[in-house]
Amino acid sequence: MQNRRKFLKNSLITAAGAGLAANVAYGSNPRLPGNRQERNFVYRTLGRTGIRIPVISMGLDSTKDPNLIRQALDENIMLLVTHETYYGGNSERIIGEVVKGRDRDSYMIMTGALDVNTVDEEKGLYRSEASGEDLLRRAEGCLQRLQLDYIDIFILSYAARRESVFFEPYLKAMETLKKQGKTRFLAIATHSFQPEAIRAAVDTGIYDIAMTAYNFRMDNLQEMDEALKYAEAADLGIIGMKALAGVYWDQERTLPINPAAAIKWVLENENIHTVCPACSSYEQLYLDIGIMENLKLNEKEKHDLLPPQGELSSGLYCQQCGRCIAQCPKRINIPAIMRSYMYAYGYGNLDHAYRTLCSARLDPTACRNCTSCSVNCAMGFDVRTKILDIARLQDDMPDDFMVPG
Ligand code: SF4
Numbered sequence: 001m002q003n004r005r006k007f008l009k010n011s012l013i014t015a016a017g018a019g020l021a022a023n024v025a026y027g028s029n030p031r032l033p034g035n036r037q038e039r040n041f042v043y044r045t046l047g048r049t050g051i052r053i054p055v056i057s058m059g060l061d062s063t064k065d066p067n068l069i070r071q072a073l074d075e076n077i078m079l080l081v082t083h084e085t086y087y088g089g090n091s092e093r094i095i096g097e098v099v100k101g102r103d104r105d106s107y108m109i110m111t112g113a114l115d116v117n118t119v120d121e122e123k124g125l126y127r128s129e130a131s132g133e134d135l136l137r138r139a140e141g142c143l144q145r146l147q148l149d150y151i152d153i154f155i156l157s158y159a160a161r162r163e164s165v166f167f168e169p170y171l172k173a174m175e176t177l178k179k180q181g182k183t184r185f186l187a188i189a190t191h192s193f194q195p196e197a198i199r200a201a202v203d204t205g206i207y208d209i210a211m212t213a214y215n216f217r218m219d220n221l222q223e224m225d226e227a228l229k230y231a232e233a234a235d236l237g238i239i240g241m242k243a244l245a246g247v248y249w250d251q252e253r254t255l256p257i258n259p260a261a262a263i264k265w266v267l268e269n270e271n272i273h274t275v276c277p278a279c280s281s282y283e284q285l286y287l288d289i290g291i292m293e294n295l296k297l298n299e300k301e302k303h304d305l306l307p308p309q310g311e312l313s314s315g316l317y318c319q320q321c322g323r324c325i326a327q328c329p330k331r332i333n334i335p336a337i338m339r340s341y342m343y344a345y346g347y348g349n350l351d352h353a354y355r356t357l358c359s360a361r362l363d364p365t366a367c368r369n370c371t372s373c374s375v376n377c378a379m380g381f382d383v384r385t386k387i388l389d390i391a392r393l394q395d396d397m398p399d400d401f402m403v404p405g
């Protein structure tokens with residue numbers, strides 16, 4: 001047992017290390033910085049905000065390197081996407097230092113905050129004890145760490161069912177933040193029940209933006225595309241996340257998903273205004289910049305998006321459809337655990353993996369007594385094996401692991 005633990009820990013640390021150095025398997029010959037004036041990025045208007053932004057933004061869940069963020073801003077990346085939970089709040093602190101002295105109109109910061117204990121992931125709702133005051137207090141924390149007077153886009157995290165988007169304590173708190181000038185724009189972020197959440201965001205009349213998972217692996221794309229058209233008609237800005245669909249096809253990280261192909265595939269839908277892949281290296285930054293100069297998906301890239309044959313075809317991406325939960329007699333929060341698995345092995349992001357595993361409240365013995373698993377996963381995952389694997393991560397979780405409270 002001890003050896004297996006050690007193996008898991010070592011393999012994840014290796015994966016995380018590789019992730020921080022090169023989270024995505026990019027080519028070994030990144031483009032060098034060019035003359036910014038010669039760049040011809042594709043820009044899109046972020047819905048009713050009226051702001052034209054490059055079609056690729058910078059996700060900051062996998063880097064703490066201030067120089068990389070500086071370089072991205074110098075290269076005209078405009079939107080930095082963070083959250084109070086990224087590196088226990090340090091992501092926001094680093095951004096605050098990086099943007100000091102810069103023209104406030106030259107960049108935008110999107111961040112969010114929420115007590116994850118108020119989220120009922122199975123139902124896609126917030127629990128009744130969730131309080132708007134807590135959300136306001138957390139937003140203040142974001143502002144203090146960023147050392148800014150206002151946030152550009154403040155996110156309500158874990159929006160899912162329509163009722164969650166209309167959940168009054170949070171809805172009122174979000175409106176208050178905007179009225180007080182603490183944020184310019186309001187957004188929801190949704191990982192599950194996305195079409196319903198996007199439509200609800202439009203119907204509230206208060207949201208400017210929805211940030212949603214969207215990638216070539218999702219099996220409800222028709223429903224998603226209809227919701228995105230609904231959003232477009234109402235001028236809701238759309239930010240795509242999870243474009244890289246788990247980053248790798250396999251746990252050992254030998255079969256990368258072609259990142260340029262995956263991002264271009266998302267951006268073929270013009271109702272997605274920008275995507276925010278995690279950027280943790282200069283190679284990634286310059287690949288993103290190269291993509292923005294030519295969004296056309298070529299034949300090889302289309303071919304690269306075909307799943308490999310055999311058992312690897314299920315990949316690492318959990319689409320958070322939630323169909324598994326009712327199939328498990330113990331009602332394990334399988335979507336959150338599969339998300340943690342994807343963060344650990346696919347994205348190489350242990351910080352995210354730990355945090356997500358915490359929110360899942362997994363009993364590490366839960367699957368041991370099942371001789372066979374009754375869950376038929378929509379993506380074809382061997383759910384039991386993955387749960388037993390990632391449950392061991394809990395044993396290695398640092399004692400001081402925490403999010404700002
Ligand atoms: S584990 Fe499978 S069934 Fe469950 S949410 Fe993920 S993709 Fe859907």
Ligand code: SF4
Binds near residue numbers: 334366370373375383
């Ligand atoms: S093995 Fe499958 S059915 Fe059994 S507890 Fe685990 S997830 Fe549920």
